[in-house]
Amino acid sequence: WKARNYLDFWKRWHISMGEWFNSYLFTPMTKAMYLRWKNPKHMPAYATISYLATFFLIGMWHGSTWAFVVTSIFWGAAAAVTQLYGELQKKFLSKNSRSTLTGNVTYLFACSSLTLSFVAISISGFWLDISDLNLIYQAHGAFGYIVAWLIGSIVLLPCIALTNRATKMTSNWSWISSNRIGIASIVTVMIIVYSFLYPAIDYTFVYQKF
Numbered sequence: 716w717k718a719r720n721y722l723d724f725w726k727r728w729h730i731s732m733g734e735w736f737n738s739y740l741f742t743p744m745t746k747a748m749y750l751r752w753k754n755p756k757h758m759p760a761y762a763t764i765s766y767l768a769t770f771f772l773i774g775m776w777h778g779s780t781w782a783f784v785v786t787s788i789f790w791g792a793a794a795a796v797t798q799l800y801g802e803l804q805k806k807f808l809s810k811n812s813r814s815t816l817t818g819n820v821t822y823l824f825a826c827s828s829l830t831l832s833f834v835a836i837s838i839s840g841f842w843l844d845i846s847d848l849n850l851i852y853q854a855h856g857a858f859g860y861i862v863a864w865l866i867g868s869i870v871l872l873p874c875i876a877l878t879n880r881a882t883k884m885t886s887n888w889s890w891i892s893s894n895r896i897g898i899a900s901i902v903t904v905m906i907i908v909y910s911f912l913y914p915a916i917d918y919t920f921v922y923q924k925f
Contacts, residue, residue, distance in 0.1 A: 721793045741769045759802040766794035786840030832867030835905045867908040874900030
């Protein structure tokens with residue numbers, strides 16, 4: 716729940732696998748593109764392409780069905796967009812402006828909630844097949860996914876703030892763990908998001924899964 720963006724989430728979530736893919740795919744691929752074209756100005760583009768390919772393969776590592784292909788596309792696109800967003804910040808914001816932005820608590824909480832809500836939706840391929848995902852898309856379209864993502868993010872925002880507050884409390888909050896609040900918040904958001912999306916499949920889905 717402390718992750719500030721999608722790439723940061725993966726650094727915290729599956730460290731060993733992330734380091735393996737970084738060492739044997741992302742870094743060699745980025746270096747190969749640089750050696751091929753030898754243009755330092757294009758390094759951000761090389762990194763974005765490498766992130767797209769790396770996270771697509773990370774998704775496919777989890778499974779080989781068409782549902783996992785969709786999940787892999789989500790993950791690859793998220794990694795590439797996160798990298799691109801960082802580069803755009805460097806291009807259009809001064810160092811002081813970036814420091815002020817990343818030091819803003821509300822901005823950090825918003826980034827965390829957007830990240831976790833996206834992860835909750837993107838892992839749908841872990842327990843749905845491609846026909847289920849197609850039914851959801853036909854019922855809601857791409858806009859429906861975006862709405863569900865934003866709904867999850869809005870619900871998560873106060874949860875993230877509460878979890879952060881719990882880490883700073885000692886005596887009054889000694890009976891509860893901040894990690895427990897974080898996990899409970901994420902599960903709650905997943906249920907809310909799925910309640911919005913999955914009636915397209917079956918109204919009993921949420922009850923059966925959670």
